[in-house]
Amino acid sequence: MPSTSPVILILGAGPNVGQHVARAFAAKGYRVALAARRAKEADNTPDEVHIPSDFSDPNSVVDVFSKVKALLGIPSVVVYNASSLTATPPDDPLSLPLTDFTRGTTITTTSAFVAAQQAALGFSQLPDSASRTFIYTGNILNTITLPSFLGLGVGKSGAAHIIQSAAAAYKDRGYKFYYGDERKVDGSAAFKVDGEAHAKLYLELAEGETQRAWQQTFVKDVGYKSFSAV
Numbered sequence: 201m202p203s204t205s206p207v208i209l210i211l212g213a214g215p216n217v218g219q220h221v222a223r224a225f226a227a228k229g230y231r232v233a234l235a236a237r238r239a240k241e242a243d244n245t246p247d248e249v250h251i252p253s254d255f256s257d258p259n260s261v262v263d264v265f266s267k268v269k270a271l272l273g274i275p276s277v278v279v280y281n282a283s284s285l286t287a288t289p290p291d292d293p294l295s296l297p298l299t300d301f302t303r304g305t306t307i308t309t310t311s312a313f314v315a316a317q318q319a320a321l322g323f324s325q326l327p328d329s330a331s332r333t334f335i336y337t338g339n340i341l342n343t344i345t346l347p348s349f350l351g352l353g354v355g356k357s358g359a360a361h362i363i364q365s366a367a368a369a370y371k372d373r374g375y376k377f378y379y380g381d382e383r384k385v386d387g388s389a390a391f392k393v394d395g396e397a398h399a400k401l402y403l404e405l406a407e408g409e410t411q412r413a414w415q416q417t418f419v420k421d422v423g424y425k426s427f428s429a430v
């Protein structure tokens with residue numbers, strides 16, 4: 201008989217944000233699907249599945265959702281945590297090779313778009329009581345420019361646009377879309393992110409009944425904090 205426990209899917213699940221989010225949701229009774237290039241199916245258990253996948257191909261995201269549905273059921277919480285960075289000299293951001301620009305925006309934006317699309321398709325098949333929450337791990341680059349990080353900034357900005365648009369459009373259906381962005385207490389970029397702080401916020405957003413601010417800037421040990429004036 202299929203389990204009735206809710207399912208979380210984490211795309212780009214590594215040892216930091218991915219593992220902490222997985223642990224926090226498992227502790228709340230979720231079954232967990234973890235997708236990344238180095239994920240190993242041999243590690244699967246009845247409550248946790250590992251799906252090897254590379255989001256430099258957006259079609260791989262569709263395959264991940266099909267596998268999760270078959271193995272655990274439709275995810276009511278989806279976290280997109282993968283990104284790609286090729287740094288350039290700060291005085292020459294346009295030296296970024298086109299192949300790196302394209303690969304970066306595919307991983308950071310296009311595959312995240314497919315994930316949001318697949319998540320919403322799944323949410324439409326879940327009852328109103330299900331969480332139906334999509335969270336994208338972002339950073340400060342949708343609000344400021346850092347010349348060495350042009351490609352990542354384009355990617356995060358595109359994803360932020362998708363999240364902002366979806367948060368408004370699907371609010372009345374009860375779906376929630378968030379752009380999580382950890383900051384230092386003064387509002388500057390965190391750079392080194394805290395997995396546990398992400399897990400705490402992501403759980404709170406998944407458990408929240410209605411859409412909050414789509415741009416979830418937050419600070420470790422503080423939680424959500426708006427820096428719109430920074």
Ligand SMILES: NC(=O)c1ccc[n+]([C@@H]2O[C@H](COP(=O)([O-])OP(=O)(O)OC[C@H]3O[C@@H](n4cnc5c(N)ncnc54)[C@H](OP(=O)(O)O)[C@@H]3O)[C@@H](O)[C@H]2O)c1
Nearest residue numbers: 212214215216217236237238254255281283339382390391
């Ligand atoms: N707020 C800030 O200031 C700030 C600072 C740093 C990072 N961030 C954001 O935080 C997120 C990552 O945080 P983290 O600490 O959890 O990083 P992490 O531990 O490196 O986890 C990200 C995981 O994504 C997977 N991944 C990368 N490229 C992939 C691809 N092409 N296909 C599938 N999976 C892929 C990697 O696993 P595999 O190698 O196995 O694929 C990696 O373990 C990123 O979105 C990043 O932009 C924000």
